Amino acid sequence: MTKTTLIKAITAAMDEELARDEKVLVFGEDVGKNGGVFRATDGLQKTHGAQRVFDTPLAESGIIGLSTGLALKGFRPVPEIQFFGFVYEAMDEIAGQLARIRFRLGGTRKMPITIRAPFGGGVHTPELHADSLEGLIAQVPGLRVVIPSNPYDAKGLLISAIRSDDPVFFLEHMKLYRSIKAEVPDEAYTIPLDQAAIAREGQDVSLISYGAMVQECLKASDELAKAGISAEVVDLRTISPLDEKTILASVEKTSRAIVVQEAPKQAGIGAQVAALIAEKGILYLNAPIGRITAPNTPYPFSEAESDWLPNKNDIIAKAKEIMAY
Amino acid sequence: MSQNIIDFSQLDKLAKEFKTVKVLNEDGKIINKDWEPDLSDDQLKELFHQMVWSRTLDERSTKLNRQGRLGFYAPTAGEEASQIASNFALDKADFLLPAYRDVPQLVRHGLPLYKAFLWSRGHVDGNKYPADLAALPPQIIIGAQYVQAAGVALGIKLKDQRQVAYTYTGDGGTSQGDFYEGINFAGAFKAPAIFIVQNNGFAISVPRNKQTAAPTLAQKAVAAGIPGVQVDGMDALAVYKVTKEARDYAVAGNGPVLIETLTYRYGPHTLSGDDPKRYRTKETDDLWHQRDPLVRMRKYLTAKGLWTQAEEDSWIEETRNEINEAINKVENMPKQKISEYLQNTFVDSPVEIQQEIERYTAKEAD
Secondary structure, eight states: OEEEEHHHHHHHHHHHHHHHOTTEEEEETTOSTTOOTTSTTTTHHHHHOTTTEEEOOSOHHHHHHHHHHHHHTTOEEEEEOSSGGGGGGGHIIIIIIIHHHHHHTTTSSOOOOEEEEEEOSSSOOOTTSSOOOHHHHHTSTTOEEEOOSSHHHHHHHHHHHHHOSSOEEEEEETTHHHHOEEEEOSSOOOOOTTOOEEEEOOSSEEEEEOTHHHHHHHHHHHHHHHTTOOEEEEEOSEEESOOHHHHHHHHHHHSOEEEEEEEESTTOHHHHHHHHHHHHOGGGOSSOOEEEEEOSSSOOOGGGHHHHSOOHHHHHHHHHHHHTO | OOOOOSOTTHHHHHHHHTOOBOSBOTTSOBSOGGGOOOOOHHHHHHHHHHHHHHHHHHHHHHHHHHTTSSOSOOOOTTOHIIIIIHHHTSOTTSEEEOBTTOHHHHHHHTOOHHHHHHHHHTOGGGGOOOTTOOBOOOBOSTTHHHHHHHHHHHHHHHTTOSOOEEEEEETGGGGSHHHHHHHHHHHHTTOOEEEEEEEOSEETTEEHHHHOSOSOSTTHHHHHTSOEEEEETTOHHHHHHHHHHHHHHIIIIIOOEEEEEEOOOSSOSOTTTOOGGGTOOHHHHHHHHHTOHHHHHHHHHHHTTOOOHHHHHHHHHHHHHHHHHHHHHHTTOOOOOHHHHHHHHOSSOOHHHHHHHHHHHHHHHO
């Protein structure tokens, strides 16, 4: 056990999988000698060699197409998209190509590819670096979308993703990279995909979220406790597919639900969770489902981002409103 | 007075570097003896046999489509030298990433013909390739296969295999970002890929001269730092020769090659409503028919004493039988099941997909 950051947990996961399976390849823009713009691949090229950890030319569609081709030759690629906002460049190679390959080949081939990308607001980036576009990717059949909220989950989920024979889009919130530390085992371990976690148990209201907003939910829950409201925090971890069982069990217990996402409201993961509760758990509810999201605009200019991003105060206010319903 | 720095004649100079490679002229005569490929009499006959097979397949496929027995079909007549002779120069172990017009190469590479027909009709079994068939099914998105070919080629290199990845697109495909990314990635990794641009003059209806200001498509290789060559795509011997050379160069570890074949599709873009009379003249059609790849090979083989009408007729007859057998087989295939579709979406199906599989399996049992 070592107390470590989320980014170090990510590096450790790749390091261990590179050592464990010679088919694993890690590549992308600046991931080689430079160790990634966030140092997520720091030292990996030195340890595992430039044949297995390498820089690519600067082209996102090329990086994903390269991954598909390598997977067809039996490799287990772990490409990095340097910032999630650059994913539009690669949408065909992701959604039109790699995610469909197993389906269109009638199950005769597999695509064990883990695409990693940093994303998320609050770190004062230029345009198209911080955008939460996970809803777009979550709509693609054949892909899993995983977003860890803490260092322990990050390592175990990334190892599961790399070992998965299906493609996984693994999103790493930039604000979480170094802002929190947690105990992380030194050895490899897995956390199952497709399973949400109860980040905090509670009785009165379920705060259902993922990524950095889980940390906001936990802070909100601390303050709500002082006001006598016991909030349960559900960390989705895999946002596509959703863990229906855990979500519904929590809502059945608390009878109130608030979905919290950093992404704009339209067609996001929160809408999917709300629809699930409406479809399969509406009779559990004592109040309308609350939704905390960013406004439906492109990601703001960075000096305004703290006003644009949802935060714990929004969650607290909504929880109180729902408790009073 | 200040002199010009930019050499505005550079494109004219470059064009001289990309003259069309020709070996066999329209009369079936060798015009570049030094470039005549080292093919035995049997190999020459086999190459022509495959071209006749492809022309016959095109004629029959067009009829079968009109009868409603085949689905999506992109005609291939006119492109036999470009398609068949390039494929003929490559190896079974080489990995083929075709576009939708490249069904003849796929079948020659090892795809059972009935599976090509299933693909055309829209049946998933057409895309279930045997494990030892090194190929993807035809690509629909123009150019998407180019970046994937770079990846396959890098995989070949990392495994230290003496193989290539080879892929096709058309003249329109060279305008796509993926085209540039593909040739650039393969070049940067010195990966063994052969990129074949079948320039048939039209991207559906848009003529080649509206596609780019570049005088040749082959010269696009220069910017990627890889060799490029333009070849007479109606000349099977020239196409074979450059493809063979490109393969030797790539497997020797030198990196990728871009080949532009100048060819023509006699038919429409696809049989789904395209009418070439809207964008091509009869004069242009006639000009290209005079360059027919089969006619000149037939003349060449006749002069060598390697061709008889009776033998060609027997090949056509055999091919028709092969086609009849394949189409009869696909017409008796079991119906596709949505439960199977669901099973094919993931290796490890999520819970909600498992539930859907159960639901559809129950529906299908009714």
